Amino acid sequence: MAYSDKVIEHYNNPRNVGQMDKNSTEVGTGLVGAPECGDVMRLQIKVNPETRVIEDAKFKTFGCGSAIASSSLATEWVKGKTVDEALEIKNTDIVKELALPPVKIHCSVLAEDAIRAAIGDWKKKNVVEGQAVSTPVAVAAN
Amino acid sequence: MSTVLSEPKLPAGVKLPIYMDNHATTPLDPRVLEAMLPFFTNKFGNAASRNHSFGWEAEKAVDLAREQIAKLIGATAKEIIFTSGATESNNLAIKGIGEMYRERGNHIITQVTEHKAVLDTCKRMEKLGYRVTYLPVNADGLIEMEDLKRAIDDKTILVTIMFANNEIGVIQPVAEIGKLCHEKGILFHTDAVQAVGKIPVDVNAMNIDVLSLSGHKIYGPKGVGALYVRRRNPRVQIASQLDGGGHERGMRSGTLNVPGIVGLGAACEIARLEMDEEATKLKAMRDRLKEKLESNLDFIHVNGSMEHHLPGNLNMSFIHVEGESLLMGINDIAVSSGSACTSATLEPSYVLKALGLGDDVAHSSIRFGLGRFNTQAEVDYVADKVIDVVQKLRELSPLYEMAKEGIDLTKVQWQAH
Ligand SMILES: Cc1ncc(COP(=O)(O)O)c(C=O)c1O
Numbered sequence A: 001m002a003y004s005d006k007v008i009e010h011y012n013n014p015r016n017v018g019q020m021d022k023n024s025t026e027v028g029t030g031l032v033g034a035p036e037c038g039d040v041m042r043l044q045i046k047v048n049p050e051t052r053v054i055e056d057a058k059f060k061t062f063g064c065g066s067a068i069a070s071s072s073l074a075t076e077w078v079k080g081k082t083v084d085e086a087l088e089i090k091n092t093d094i095v096k097e098l099a100l101p102p103v104k105i106h107c108s109v110l111a112e113d114a115i116r117a118a119i120g121d122w123k124k125k126n127v128v129e130g131q132a133v134s135t136p137v138a139v140a141a142n
Numbered sequence B: 001m002s003t004v005l006s007e008p009k010l011p012a013g014v015k016l017p018i019y020m021d022n023h024a025t026t027p028l029d030p031r032v033l034e035a036m037l038p039f040f041t042n043k044f045g046n047a048a049s050r051n052h053s054f055g056w057e058a059e060k061a062v063d064l065a066r067e068q069i070a071k072l073i074g075a076t077a078k079e080i081i082f083t084s085g086a087t088e089s090n091n092l093a094i095k096g097i098g099e100m101y102r103e104r105g106n107h108i109i110t111q112v113t114e115h116k117a118v119l120d121t122c123k124r125m126e127k128l129g130y131r132v133t134y135l136p137v138n139a140d141g142l143i144e145m146e147d148l149k150r151a152i153d154d155k156t157i158l159v160t161i162m163f164a165n166n167e168i169g170v171i172q173p174v175a176e177i178g179k180l181c182h183e184k185g186i187l188f189h190t191d192a193v194q195a196v197g198k199i200p201v202d203v204n205a206m207n208i209d210v211l212s213l214s215g216h217k218i219y220g221p222k223g224v225g226a227l228y229v230r231r232r233n234p235r236v237q238i239a240s241q242l243d244g245g246g247h248e249r250g251m252r253s254g255t256l257n258v259p260g261i262v263g264l265g266a267a268c269e270i271a272r273l274e275m276d277e278e279a280t281k282l283k284a285m286r287d288r289l290k291e292k293l294e295s296n297l298d299f300i301h302v303n304g305s306m307e308h309h310l311p312g313n314l315n316m317s318f319i320h321v322e323g324e325s326l327l328m329g330i331n332d333i334a335v336s337s338g339s340a341c342t343s344a345t346l347e348p349s350y351v352l353k354a355l356g357l358g359d360d361v362a363h364s365s366i367r368f369g370l371g372r373f374n375t376q377a378e379v380d381y382v383a384d385k386v387i388d389v390v391q392k393l394r395e396l397s398p399l400y401e402m403a404k405e406g407i408d409l410t411k412v413q414w415q416a417h
């Protein structure tokens, strides 16, 4: 498998690795994928309750280099966006930015899912009126 | 020219990239190349040309190779049939025996961790009306002799079970299988591609009736292999699958690949003379690699029985790290992974799954295949590099973090997709 320079760059220097307190009301956590599938992403966002701007994002990913790069990129992209703007990020944008080959498209889908799951979790905590949570949320059941 | 100074310092004996994937293929031994070269140029004769010196010269070389191969496995020269490789040998053995012994029965027994060249051939046989039993393996990769005994019935014509596995290096109880088949009057074929030249193989002591081997796994050339077909006790018959000039006692038509065959012979000769010493060296290096990894990393799992194991093989899972991402981090080292992410089908290794390992363990697996030209310095470099990259990727792994926190990952409700 030949990787694009951007995938290699994110793999070598992943951005925003880490974790935030998932019990904080300002933090939304998305945990998507499954170990049996070979990919699990955890993406967390910290949202300013006033402005709904994502002020910080962290990730950890178990998966191939493309999955690591997709989630690293996702954290970069969501930072500074409002929650609603972040929901606009599409996996196809990630595919384009990282020049992912067809077999790696699902890695980008997972990153989009992770963004949605994290936002969904934050919304659930901060019950936002009139806005149904449209995406399933997986949070570690501990 | 001036780049010499800026090159990173590597320990003596290490040259990058390091090849440690010797189950996939092996480099050609320079001595083998030496033996082959004349047969590409002035010694170009057709071994089937009976009436001039060019043909005689080629035939003589082929006969020598037959001797050399036979000697390595305890056979006689006449029992060696040349093929294009082990894929063809396996096909020829299973299809040829199936066809020839159809009247006696239609049942074939194999096992689940065979190479695809056996499994897919067996699937084809099923389509043709044969019954195939796929024996399971234990968690250590070995078949259970009791299962084999139970599977045999009065329609069983062939048992085909590999000598040593190409992913996990596990050696099946071939002598026991051979003995049982011999007692029951059932033919026994073994795909011995990974075993021949690496560990002792004796077709008589082990009651092997038909055996597949391949040149490029034993420091010989690609595209050449052989099928051993027993001539006495019992005399095995094989229906040819390629029709033509009737070469190779009518079992495999086609002008012989003389340079390839000479190379295969030379490779077998070297293996016979050097196998014991080489195996001792490889095992010591393999054990050193294993120990280094085990003493520096937690959450690792050795796949397959270490007791019944090829000397140069180590298959290890680095739990909570996905295999392809690990390969990416050690890209100056050639090894392979059972992870789905590295395969075109996005399915993890069926061999590892057959051991009953969770998919997550299969996704995390790396196969190290040590060979003749690896050095201890390379082993140390590989161990250090793998340890470093595994640690780095675990810093990135949510699963490792959760496992460290004591979370039972099997109890988490994952959102599979
Ligand atoms: C166990 C086993 N059987 C068969 C084969 C196929 O051999 P060849 O490449 O000579 O067709 C291989 C090599 O991939 C192997 O490892």
Ligand code: FES
Pocket (backbone or CB within 6 Å): A037, A038, A039, A062, A063, A064, A065, A066, A067, A103, A104, A106, A107, B340, B341
């Ligand atoms: S995580 Fe398996 S292909 Fe990307």
